[in-house]
Amino acid sequence: MSVAAITILDMTKVNVALPSIGDVLDAGSTELQLIVSGFVLTFGLVLVPMGRLGDQRSRRTLFVVGLSLYTVTSVACALAPSAEFLLVARLLQGVAAGIQMPQVLGMAQELFQGKERGRAFGLFGATIGVATAFGPTLGGLLIAVGGPTDGWRLIFWMNVPLCLAAIGLALWLLPDTRTRSRRPVQLDPVGVLLFGASIVSLMWPFLFTTGAPTDNPARWWLLVAFALFVSAFVAWERRYAARGGSPLVPLKLFRVTSYRNGTLLQTAYFTAMPALFLVSTLYLQLGLGLEPVYAGMTSIGFALASAVTSWIGGNLVSDYGRIIVVWGLACMLACVGGLVLTAMFVDPAWAPYVFAAIMTLGGAGGGLVIAPNQTLTLADVPVKQGGLAGSVGQLGQRIGAAVGTAVGLSLFYATIYRESGSRDDLVVYHDAFAFGMLSVGLFLALAFVVAIVDLSSRRKRRPDAAGDAPVL
Secondary structure (H helix, E strand, O other): HHHHHHHHHHHHHHHHHHHHHHHHHOHHHHHHHHHHHHHHHHHHHHHHEEEEEEEEOHHHHHHHHHHHHHHHHHHHOOOOHHHOOOHHHHHHHHHHHHHHHHHHHHHHHHOHHHHHHHHHHHHHHHHHHHHHHHHHHHHHHHHHHHHHHHHHHHHOOHHHHHHHHHHHHHHHHHOOOOOOOOOOOOHHHHHHHHHHHHHHHHHHHOOOOOOOOOHHHHHHHHHHHHHHHHHHHOOOOOOOHHHHOOOOOOOHHHHHHHHHHHHHHHHHHHHHHHHHHHHHHHHHHHHOOOOOHHHHOOOOHHHHHHHHHHHHHHHHHHHOOOHHHHHHHHHHHHHHHHHHHHHHHHOOOOOOHHHHHHHHHHHHHHHHHHHEEEEEEEEOOHHHHHHHHHHHHHHHHHHHHHHHHHHHHHHHHHHHHHEEEEHHHHHHHHHHHHHHHHHHHHHHHHHHHHHHHHHHHHHHHOOOOOOOOOOO
């Protein structure tokens, strides 16, 4: 769980450092976007193959390998002399994250059963919630300590002792989950290539979406290539499985209703969440003039509330099921609406305090989404496919994060480019924030609809059940 926190922290604490990185390394909006989203791209590319490999062999070994590479790349990021060097280091850091993260979920799926699994995922959800929301605060604090020139480097230096401690604890405490087999590792090389091409062609246009007038619209043609690659991938996987091979992604996993709905829901949710924090942080810094540390502090309430409700939700999900997630998403939608109204109508001097209060409500809802949904999603998945199933879900989250960040950023900056010079600056940032948060609200609404559909389908399948509890 601590390693999951380190990884997710790195995805959120870097956001608040983007203005400093841009000033020190003379990085433009496209380079800054790639420093954030490039990490997500390589993370997503290796998630599924490494989840597959972990299921077939030793999860602990891959876990330690990923952590070791993460340590080295963190040092490289901290020492980066240029934006290009930092970008390459971040891409490799994403690879390291993609090696280690599937093993976290795979081991939780294998080592815990029944209500214990719900508690484990409750702890996992609390960890993710705290890391996601506390990242901007921690990033702002490190920038304040290190100063505007070198403060952002502390964000990466902080990973080194944490990773070294995690490596030692992993070697000491984690059980050996090695699968002993004389059969060679089966990774479906053609499937891996088609899968990689699909991910790159899907994410590439979003990685280069900054909202600037210079964005090249031709990039969207890559979505046609994505449709072709993903069609070829599905066709190959079916053919490969029919010939007795071990496909990269067993498509029959998606015949499990709970897994399919849960994966779609978490993809939509994590498409919204990074954009919520990033757009809010940019509005508070650029629009209201807050220092990074104070802008980040508005999410402390979210972190604390989500930690508490993740633990509660993880313990209650086996009794109440999907309805917990529905109420959590309702709170999140209320949070988005409240933030927009605050930006539009509350005095700027008081807006950060109101933001913090509303974020606390959002955190309470977010904690009821992550952990219970993770438990429900993997409830009917065979234990030996836990790493793969979890990594596919993580892939959805990472793709969603890249897409959501790009959409939110592009709407935010496009509004600024369009309205600057014609309206008061504060009004321009009000509008930019409102348009950026519109995308957040739409993705959360999609997750809410999926949760309602899944709740209805569960009740139809088990009309005699009290509540919505899955069979664990």
